[in-house]
Amino acid sequence: MNRIKVLVVDDAAVVRQVITAVLNADPRIEVVGALANPLLAIERMRQQWPDVLVLDIEMPKMDGITFLRKIMAQRPTPVIICSTLTEAGARTTIEALAAGAVAIIQKPKMGVKSFLSEASEDLVSAVLAAARANMKALAGRGQALPMPAAKLSADAVLAPLSGGAMLRTTERVVAIGTSTGGTQALEVVLTALPRTAPGMVIVQHMPEKFTAAFAERLNGICKISVLEAHNNCRVLPGQALIAPGGKHMLLKRSGAQYLVEVIDGPLVNRHRPSVDVLFRSVAKCAGVNALGVIMTGMGDDGAAGLLEMRKVGAKTVAQDEASCVVFGMPKEALKRGGVERSVPLGAIAHEIVQQSS
Numbered sequence: 001m002n003r004i005k006v007l008v009v010d011d012a013a014v015v016r017q018v019i020t021a022v023l024n025a026d027p028r029i030e031v032v033g034a035l036a037n038p039l040l041a042i043e044r045m046r047q048q049w050p051d052v053l054v055l056d057i058e059m060p061k062m063d064g065i066t067f068l069r070k071i072m073a074q075r076p077t078p079v080i081i082c083s084t085l086t087e088a089g090a091r092t093t094i095e096a097l098a099a100g101a102v103a104i105i106q107k108p109k110m111g112v113k114s115f116l117s118e119a120s121e122d123l124v125s126a127v128l129a130a131a132r133a134n135m136k137a138l139a140g141r142g143q144a145l146p147m148p149a150a151k152l153s154a155d156a157v158l159a160p161l162s163g164g165a166m167l168r169t170t171e172r173v174v175a176i177g178t179s180t181g182g183t184q185a186l187e188v189v190l191t192a193l194p195r196t197a198p199g200m201v202i203v204q205h206m207p208e209k210f211t212a213a214f215a216e217r218l219n220g221i222c223k224i225s226v227l228e229a230h231n232n233c234r235v236l237p238g239q240a241l242i243a244p245g246g247k248h249m250l251l252k253r254s255g256a257q258y259l260v261e262v263i264d265g266p267l268v269n270r271h272r273p274s275v276d277v278l279f280r281s282v283a284k285c286a287g288v289n290a291l292g293v294i295m296t297g298m299g300d301d302g303a304a305g306l307l308e309m310r311k312v313g314a315k316t317v318a319q320d321e322a323s324c325v326v327f328g329m330p331k332e333a334l335k336r337g338g339v340e341r342s343v344p345l346g347a348i349a350h351e352i353v354q355q356s357s
Contacts, residue, residue, distance in 0.1 A: 003030040004131045007241045009041045009048035009067070010034075010082055011059045015107065019054055019082070019123065026124050036060075038067035052130045053079045054105065057092050065096055072100040076138060078130035080105055083210075083321065090213040097183040098217070102133045102325060106207045129180050129298040133325050137296070137345075138184060141245035160280075160308075172198040172355050173235055173258055173290045175282040175309070177275030179205040179297025181325025183214060185345055186295075190222045190240060192349035197224055198291075200352070201243070201251055201260060201282070203273045205297065215242045231262045243273035250281035258286065269301035271339035275329070279302040279305025287314035291355040293348060294339070295319040297329035307338030317351050 006029055008019050017033035019245035023029045033044045039061045041053075053071070057064035064081070072076055079101045083093040093104055107115060111331045116123065174197075178185060179219045182204045206214060218226040218240075227233070229241040229249055235258035242273050248268070261281075268274035275294070277303055282290045292309040294302045296319055310316045316339055318330035323345035333339050343351060 003028060004127060005030055005032045005048070005051045005133055006054060006127055007032055007041060007044065007052075008034040008054045009036075009038060009059070009064075010054070010056040011036050012056070012112065014113050015056070015082065015095055015116065018113050020037070022116065022123050023127060025120075029124065029127055038062040039063070041067070041073060042070075049075065053077060054082055054127070055079050055096075055101070056082050056086075057089070057096060058231040063275050065092065065099060068099050068101060072138075074133040076100065078133045078135065080126050082107055090210045091216075093210060094183070094213045094217050097214075098187065099182070101139050102130050102138070102180055104207060104210065106210075114222065125298075126271050129326055133181065134322075134327070135325075137323050137325050140252050148207040157198050169305070171256065171258060171286075171289060173282060173286045174198050174200040174293065174352050174355055175251070175278055175300035175330070176200060176202045176293045176295065177279065177297075177305075178203070178295035179271075179275075179299065179301065179329060181287060181296035185319065185323075185325070188345055189295075189348045189352070190226060192346075192351060193222065193224050195223050195238045197238055197352055198355050199237055199258065200224075201229070201235060201249060201278060201300040202240055203243045203249060203278045203302075204276045205271050205273070205275075205301070206245050208244070211242050212247040218242075228261055229260050231260070233260050233262075234258070235260065243278065245292070246272060248277045250277060251285045252281070253285045267338065269299065271301050275302030276305040279309055283314065285313050286314070290314040291352065292316045292338075293318075293351070294330050294333045295345075295348070296324040296326055298326045299328050300332035302329050303332040303336050303338060305338075307332045307336050310338050310340060315351075315355065317348065318342045319342050319348065 020031045215228040225239045318339040320342045
């Protein structure tokens with residue numbers, strides 16, 4: 001089997017050293033270069049084009065965003081952004097994801113070596129996912145990977161459903177779950193929605209601190225309002241609530257109103273926020289009044305929850321394979337029977353608008 005060729009570009013020697021050691025320890029991956037700036041990387045790439053790039057943003061000679069845009073214009077290639085956990089770093093990382101990067105590796109300002117070593121499984125998983133990314137899907141808008149066996153289900157946060165389905169009401173809720181490739185996909189969907197769109201609750205797998213910058217960016221380019229959720233936020237027409245990184249988000253009902261609850265809790269399917277947790281809460285509180293949408297992403301988070309939604313009468317939609325960057329989450333939802341219909345990315349906004357009628 002051919003090993004995945006990775007080029008690391010980061011001006012910090014310790015970061016280059018640790019990432020190289022972690023990735024080379026996996027027999028499926030080979031680091032073909034670890035360089036201090038994009039100009040050196042350009043020279044190396046003329047000799048050997050990598051399968052995946054791990055790229056810092058703030059670097060000498062040329063910043064990572066400019067380099068990323070050059071790559072995407074010349075030869076779209078899976079890029080993983082290695083970003084610091086700062087407010088400014090988060091905003092820049094969201095810009096990089098919009099430009100075509102497929103994933104984030106977070107690194108703290110202090111203790112980088114120990115942090116990256118402890119996150120070795122995440123580093124390897126990110127590279128494996130990036131290597132299988134459908135770059136045609138990314139270029140068009142500017143098989144699930146194996147996961148370790150032991151993992152918690154939504155039972156760890158919220159008890160399974162019991163009793164009958166919710167009766168139909170005038171209030172509608174749309175629940176969306178996505179991961180790898182989801183930042184670009186959500187931009188396509190949300191920017192196409194009118195102000196009259198139904199209220200939305202969204203889980204995008206993303207680290208803490210990055211979701212606020214992501215919501216802020218979307219809010220600036222969409223007709224609807226997009227906010228990072230906080231506890232007891234109302235779910236309102238013309239508004240999308242993004243689950244904050246590092247927290248689970250659940251839908252709850254108070255009289256005729258829908259609100260969200262933002263809580264701590266264990267990782268579910270190795271994620272917090274988890275799509276399964278959100279979807280189960282929507283099945284419980286909204287039932288037939290909801291639409292569930294599962295989009296591009298690695299793994300199977302959301303597949304069980306979408307099936308629960310469908311069983312109580314909610315409409316369910318999956319993004320189709322051709323438009324997904326990674327087809328893992330929709331593929332698993334289809335396999336389990338939770339998907340009523342699959343549609344291209346460009347048709348999801350229409351499905352959401354139909355929910356309000």
